[in-house]
Amino acid sequence: MRRVDLNCDLGESFGAYTMGMDGEVIRHVSSANVACGFHASDPGVMRMTVRLAKAAGVAIGAHPGFPDLQGFGRRDMGLSPAEARDCVLYQIGALAAFCRAEGLALRHVKPHGALYNMAGKDHELALAVCGAVRDFDPSLVILGLSGGAMLRAAGELGLASAREVFADRAYEEDGSLVARSKPGAMIADEGVAIARVLRMVIEGKVEAITGKTIPVEVDSICVHGDGPKALAFAREIRRALEAEGVEIAPL
DSSP states (O other), X not given: OOEEEEEEEEOOXXXXXXXXXXXXXXXXXXXXXXXXXXXXXXXXXXXXXXXXXXXXXXXXXXXXXXXXXXXXXXXXXXXXXXXXXXXXXXHHHHHHHHHHHTTOOOOEEOOOXXXXXXXXXXXXXXXXXXXXXXXXXXXXXXXXXXXXXXXXHHHHTTOOEEXXXXXXXXXXXXXXXXXXXXXXXXXXXHHHHHHHHHHHHHHSEEEOTTSOEEEOOOSEEEEOTTSTTXXXXXXXXHHHHHHTTOEEOOX
């Protein structure tokens, strides 16, 4: 039986501002990437999201991003590797405190937004992110873009890693994600998303935005929690995978 993780970025509300439908979406995934306060979230939201994951029996991962609340962590920043390492370590530690308070442990780390995309291509930045994870707990799994630099950096530092693909994002021919500023970057049609996920999991292939078929390897599938169809995507993708005999399980 094939086995794959279904993850979602959650806990991205802030103060009086609500982002996503965390309480509903979390029932359909196996892992939650919880925002740690830099690109989104606050202490109250972090605690609430950890409790939601505990109640749902969902594995928890830290979702550190650039210090950019206004830009939701989706703007490139020129941090040095040392600065990036400290930012990631700080955020992992913050979320781990809330997990410890609830009697839980972190399972993985997945960078957010621009940090994720930049570390997927920049080897020095990838080493900085992975170095922070190793500093905190070398047993944590690095969740990174299938074929990206972060997975290679994890291997160099002796860390476990998992290959991630995206249900709701388009791909470039080199396996990177199409920039959100470009037309067609986001996939809004549930049927298209489901078909792409099934092909990635079963065949190990996906169609790039140019029409070329490229290879991918899958350990985990991401559905963005802030998307308007996050709940429908998570629910229907899980149903489709299970109908094909694929087990949904945490990393």
